[in-house]
Amino acid sequence: MTINDLRGVLKGRVLLADDDGFEQAATAWNLTVRQPVAAVAEAADADDVAALVRYARRAGMTVTAQPSGHGASGDVEGMILLRTGLLNEVEVRAEERVVRVGAGVKWGQVLAAAGPLGLTGLAGSAPGVSVTGYTLGGGVGWFSRKYGFASDSVRAIDIVDADGEPGRVTAESDPELFWALRGGGGDFAVVTALELELYPVPVLYGGRVIWPEHRTREVYDAFLEITAEAPRELSVWINRLQPPGASPMVTLDLAYLGEVAQGEDLLARLDKIEGAISDSRGVVPVADLGDITAEPTDPAPSIARAELLTGLDADAVELLLAKPVEPLINVQIRHLGGALAEPGGGAGASGAVAEPYLLGLLGLGLPHAADATRAKQAEVVADLEAYISGRKPRRRPISSAERDKILGALRVDQDEQNAVERRDSLQRAPLFSCLTIEGFGGQDDPRKVIRLRATINAACRVAAGDRRTSYHATDELIKIGIAGPDGNASPACAGSSPG
Ligand SMILES: Cc1cc2nc3c(=O)[nH]c(=O)nc-3n(C[C@H](O)[C@H](O)[C@H](O)COP(=O)(O)OP(=O)(O)OC[C@H]3O[C@@H](n4cnc5c(N)ncnc54)[C@H](O)[C@@H]3O)c2cc1C
Structure with missing residues (x-):
């Protein structure tokens, strides 16, 4: 079986390395990331997805789904890149x-x-x-x-x-x-x-207010005051922006799920800050939600880093404002809390986020700028060390090397017939691009262990294609610091066999 056989498997388009348009089809939205994939498959429908996975299984290849590449990791070498744009119902x-x-x-x-x-x-x-x-x-x-x-x-x-x-x-x-x-x-x-x-959404009130750089301290003060009291219906994000080649500025992005008059009251504090360059506060049609921040829609080369903050006070603001934003483009802080801190009973693997703020550091990922971007991101994080929780706001895909280490550390349930062979084939050719294990849990968070176990169990079960197969983490896995030593049984793990 060769990769050429893939063409006969799908109704949708298949592009291989020698085909016209392959490079473009394999390009991620985030232009910083290179994607040396073996093929790009555009599924025409869900049946095509199933046919593709069956092909990959037979061919010993990995499928990685990527609608656009906003979250591209780059860890896709030799894989089949599945584009889902035609699944647009x-x-x-x-x-x-x-x-x-x-x-x-x-x-x-x-x-x-x-x-x-x-x-x-x-x-x-x-x-x-x-x-x-x-x-x-x-x-x-x-x-x-x-x-x-x-x-x-x-x-x-x-x-x-x-x-x-x-x-x-x-x-x-x-x-x-x-x-x-x-x-x-x-x-x-x-x-x-x-x-x-x-x-x-009976009414949505919001918008963006932009001030010149010299108002930054006042805007941060207002941000702290407003977010200290904000109801759950109000979300406020602050940005120190440094667009390439333009003057630095500070903005507040605002959305309030409620009546205009209440929204105006909640944000009246902003009217005391003079000299706004623009102020788009007003009723926002839901369909225009993206206009609040007006982020780039075209593919862009960017490197983003996000950190959860345990708090934000005048000292933290002092540290943040002590240095220019450059070479970053945006230093953003989103106010979290509310329901994020208190998910309901049936919540999924995202868990709870107790941290009240999310720091986002965005810079250019072009070859000449990437090192400086990463260095500056590291510098900001080091400056704010006392406020950085270390837990990550999103799970990230792990690298192939990390995956191999984890799969290598999996112990097989000896009672399971053919389990060793299954583990071996899993290690050689995991079907999906990676396991995702890094979540919110810190060393002292028992849920991390639960997540890891559930993740491993679920992932291996799916990758092994056998719902009865149960693999679990060994002590070795625990030692490499991905999981803590033990955790409470999770309802999510019920029926699986964590070590
Ligand atoms: C400009 C910008 C703004 C953003 N704003 C926010 C924000 O406000 N809040 C927030 O939480 N995040 C935000 N993000 C992060 C974004 O949510 C993630 O990068 C997300 O993964 C992007 O999804 P995508 O499908 O567009 O990207 P892709 O890179 O195409 O996909 C990302 C990943 O999703 C998984 N995936 C996608 N489709 C499938 C599928 N059919 N089956 C299985 N797995 C699949 C795969 O693991 C894939 O690698 C933003 C990112 C950018 C670039």
Whole structure:
């Protein structure tokens, strides 16, 4: 079997390295990241996804789903890059307050469909980001303080598992996989569609206010005051912006789920800061949510780093403002808290975020700028060390080397027939791009262990294509510092066999 055989397997387009258009098709939205994949497969529908996974299984190859590449990791060498753009169904069931989306749908499409019906999903800042990629990794957006992670609003997930079998995953049908997919990333199965809860939006008030750099201290003071008292309906993000070649500035991005008059009252403090360059505060149609931050929609070369902050006070602001933003483009702080800190009982792998603020450091990833960007990000994090929690706001895909280490440390349940062979084949050719294990848990957080176990169990189960197979972490895995020594049994792990 050769990679050329892939062409006969799908209804959708398959591009191989020698084909015209291959480079473009394999390019990620984040232009910093190179993607030396073996093929790009554009699935025409969910059946194509299943056919692709079955092909990959036979050929011993890995499939990695990537709607756009906003979250590209670069760890895709030799894999088949699955593009899901043709899975673009958006069905709003207004009476149920549910939207069903194909795996290639972008947030902007959902907002455009739901907004006119007085509803919204839990979108983030950029309408070009896919609902699936964002939601599988958690999804922290404008309404997260009120309604939590986007992943916790998932009601059902259509998947193709590692055997190439389609299935529908719900809290009832497969609690463990349902838990892992909602925040644990997309490495447990290929998702073909999601069903998500929508929320009523009678009125949305918000916008962006921009001031020149010399107002930065005053704007930060206002940010601290407003966020100290903000109701869950109000989200405020602050940005120190340094657009290349332009003057530095400071902005507040605002969204309030409520009446205009109340929103004006809550933000009246801003009127005391003189000299705004622009102020777009007003009623925001849900469909125009992305206009608040107006982030770039075209592919861009960027390097982002995010850290959770244990708090933000005058001393932290002093440290933050002591140095220029350059060579970064944006130093952003998002106010978290609310429902993010208190997820409900049926929450997924995103867990709870006690940290009240999220620091985002964005810089250029072009070859001449990448080193300086990373160095500056490290410098800001070092300066703010006392405020950095060390837990990560999103799960990140682990590298191949990390994956191999983890898979190598897996111990096989000896009672399982053929388990050793399965483990060996799993180590040689995991079907999906990687396991995703780095989450919110710190060394002292027992949930990290639970996550790790559930993740390993779920991932191996899916990758091994056998729902009865149970692998679990060994002491070796614990020693390499990925997990703590033990954890409480998790409902999510019920039925699996953690060590
Ligand atoms: C400009 C910009 C703004 C952003 N704003 C926010 C924000 O406000 N809040 C927030 O939480 N995040 C935000 N993010 C981060 C973003 O949510 C992640 O990068 C997300 O992974 C992007 O999803 P994507 O599908 O668009 O990207 P891709 O890189 O195409 O996909 C990302 C990952 O999602 C998984 N995945 C996607 N589709 C499937 C599938 N069908 N089956 C299985 N796995 C799948 C894969 O692991 C894939 O590697 C932003 C990123 C950018 C670049």
